[in-house]
Amino acid sequence: MSWFDAARERTARDILARYPKPRSAVIPLLHLAQEQEGWVTPAAMAEIAELTGTTPAEVLGTGSFYEMFKFHPVGTHLVNVCTNVSCQLLGGEELLHHVESTLGVKAGGTTDDGVFTVEDVECVAACTEAPCFTVNYRYFHRADAGTFDEVVADIRAGRSPIERGAAGDAGDLPVHGTLGRVRQQVPDDRRAGVVPPEQVEGAPSWMATMSPAASPSVSPDGADAGEGAS
């Protein structure tokens, strides 16, 4: 019996099938585990080790390098406030202080009701839209204390705050653990085919078949190419 629920077990198999070596799936599977439980449990790591041919210690070794993976329960809503320079210049630290005093926890802490965890984070690639924060990795741009208060009110009332956020995002705000709400899905008949590197022999077929027969060989550095360039 898999630790993953039935739907996620299928997703896990899908993910594994996309990589030439199973160990490459460790990080995607850690995300999948976090999606199921909200954090990464020891049982999940044991399952991932099994699926990827690694040990639970190796899974923890990899996972603990990355700050998105939580190895203890966190709030259902992870509030990340950027205080890096572009945000700092326009009030990012003041915004963090507002968040901390509103929720009554310091960065790193979780509210008693388990709804909010606050983090003081590095640049989230929204610098021209400073100051900004994210909730479960959904962006809120050009934010101030008022924006944050509205987002909190929405969450407490069970409404999605997403449309107050970065333009272009919409829909429900998933709880912590869910990242992309759309997953890649490759129909079997469209798959080019993923092969372990040691089973690959020679150049892919098109390198020969799609070159003019006249050309003696295709040099990968293009040294003998260019004559047809328009």
Add this chain to the structure above:
Amino acid sequence: MTGAYVPHAAGYVDNGGPKVVSSRFVHEDSYTLERSLATGGYEGLRAALARPPADVHAEVRDATLLGRGGAGFPAGVKWGFCPEGVWPRYLVVNGDESEPGTYKDRLLMERDPHQLIEGCLITCYALGLSQCFLYVRGEMALGQERIAAALNEAYAAGYVGRNVLGTDFSVDVTLHWGAGAYIVGEETALIESLEGNRGMPRLKPPYFPAAIGLYGQPTIVNNVETLANVPWILANGAEAYKRMGSETSPGTRLFAVSGHVKRPGVYEVEQGVTTFRDLFYGDGFCQGIRDGHELKMFIPGGGSAPWFFAEHLDLPLEAKEVGAAGSMLGSGAIVVMDETTDAVKACHRMVRFFARESCGKCSPCREGTSWEEKILARILDGHGRPSDIDLLLDVGDNISPGPYPVASHPDEGLDAVPFPPRQTTICPLGPSSVAPITSTIRRFRHEFEAKITRGDGIPVSAAPSGGEAGS
């Protein structure tokens, strides 16, 4: 034309100039296959597939497409570094964008994923790469959704996967999510991460990805924006590409200008010919420093770049000139600071970033960056010691020995030290932490001193007798 914010493309400003990578941003549904196809999407791929792979490579090489991830290395030249006869080869797309100040790859992934996918396909076709891994920064949930949806559409429509557009060309493009670590943006760390490991850089040589990359195979690593240029080049030709920008820096580039300007935003700009002044003060661009304030300093190329000042405003956005002046264009991230900015505080915040993000593999960086951060923190907290300024420079010298790249200081008769820095470390992260320190100490030593000695001139605390800074 004064340009306008495009409301749905958060932060992007349409400045009316030539567009290579942002041409679809004006459309609200720019991320759909339908819109992409209606606006020339996958035409570059069709053009490529009508030509032999080596020809496609030559076209990109002729365009002098410079890498947009930081180092500015020409993509077409890098593509030639795969050792002959070694297969399989892979493409790894660097979408880890986390350099402070950088905001453009996220926009490209959220707003035009098909353009990026098309660039990946053309690259795989040209070089015989058997699989493409699109490594997207973990925190970019919407970007992951948009790319997943675009890949699903593109697979179904026959643009990706088995027998692309009915040809013999077959390739899988695999979306991969990161999980939060700046250092993973470094290309060898990216590969480690993709192999399921802690994201720690490998030593170069021998681990140049083009020779020994993913699973030990030849691997091309390119930035998202670099690859987003490729479809245009194939659809319009290298000659047309080179008509934009300057000879050494052709084409356009996305610059994110943040901080104390009137209109911060992401601008697509002709490289090489546009100057920092145009960008900060131009009507179609940032429209000047915010009202009632003046420029104090700016970071021209992301958190790893040494800082510039008013006398550098007339430099063009051109890699070589910026390098000679002591900094780099890096990741197209410009942070503008006005006179209200506390130089020591801004410096500390940038250094804190490097201290947090050091992967810990080599001692000068692991120890040095956290020392730098602690010394700066105590200066800010009023516990600085008179010896701290020299101590900071000394710690920096252990990470990056010798003169560190820095801008000229004409008032003091000091020349620029050209880019890049030397390093005692495995990767450039450690040396990058020195940039804010040398930049601010050279210019604003008095600000450090003012914090170290109270207003009355009495040091807050004298150096301990050993002369060594304790913690």
